[in-house]
Amino acid sequence: EPLAPDNPEAAGAMAVAQILGDQGVEVEYVRTTAQAVAAADAGTTLLVMGTFLLTDEQVSSLAGTDADLVLVSPEPWHVGPLTDWTLDSTSNAPADSVEPACTDPDAQAAGPIANRGFGFRATGDDAVVCYPTSSDPLTGAYATTTAGGRRVVLIDDARILSNARLEQDGNASLALRSLGRHEHLTWYLPTRNDPGAAGQAAPGAGILPDWTRPLAFQLALVALALALWRGRALGRVVTEPLPVTVRAAETTLGRGRLYRRSRSSGHAAAALRAGTARRCAARLGLPRTAGAVDVIDALARATGRTAEQVESLLYGPPPTDDVGLLTLARMLDQLESEVHRT
CATH class of the missing domain: 3.40.50 (Rossmann fold)
Structure with a gap:
């Protein structure tokens, strides 16, 4: 560790x-x-x-x-x-x-x-x-x-x-x-x-009153019934090819830009790093309970990078400005692409 x-x-x-x-x-x-x-x-x-x-x-x-x-x-x-x-x-x-x-x-x-x-x-x-x-x-x-x-x-x-x-x-x-x-x-x-971290409510979960939960459930049922009714009226869904293919990297960079606009560089970096670590671990066959050391070692072997490089990329200090956040997003995307080629 x-x-x-x-x-x-x-x-x-x-x-x-x-x-x-x-x-x-x-x-x-x-x-x-x-x-x-x-x-x-x-x-x-x-x-x-x-x-x-x-x-x-x-x-x-x-x-x-x-x-x-x-x-x-x-x-x-x-x-x-x-x-x-x-x-x-x-x-x-x-x-x-x-x-x-x-x-x-x-x-x-x-x-x-x-x-x-x-x-x-x-x-x-x-x-x-x-x-x-x-x-x-x-x-x-x-x-x-x-x-x-x-x-x-x-x-x-x-x-x-x-x-x-x-x-x-x-x-x-x-x-x-x-x-x-x-x-x-x-x-x-x-x-x-x-x-000690398990079971904690998400931030803001206690703001809404208790009666909102059953109301939300009832609204979900109404929305489902409406969708089924409209689906029968309009016929079956017709699929068509997308006019353009969006690379996974664009999704990563786009998410980084959204976080940048909200000036949440620390949260953005944490979300991007956690997503990359989770996807790479799954690609390499690691269990969900794998710790940081296991992920770092597996990625180092799969990509040919040193363990220190992988550790710095996934668990290093958060970026503190827009340029650093976008640079981190690109580096994480590059790391994922190296794993998918193995």
């Missing part, structure tokens, strides 16, 4: 976990929200490695813990319930090396880091933003605050914790100081198979 503390490969994070263990920090690796909440006591640290797969209910459960929080590559809409901040994505160009340029002692001790993310803009009381990615002092790659009596840290680029990039610049120092403040670290890597 990418960024798992027991993964020795380049995309894993075993190195930082082992160093923490050598320094006396007990690292507990969990995969469900229930396990994370149970282990996140006061005087410990809870690391949440990405929030993309979490529901609002799971985020609320994590917000109720007393542990210090380290959020790595969090989704902007999840940061509000976990801190007092408002977080916005940015489209600043990644930098090979960034100076801390802030007063946070951990960042100052670490020095420059190799940030390959796009940065974020954090606004809120007591927000200390470090490693600026633009001239805006609130825009950076690392931020800290104290919320509800606990320390909260945001890290933009998850790859600074990876085995491949831990030794670059001050990545290791920043990671160890952020994660090693207490003797116990809960390392939470969310999964799609978390029972």
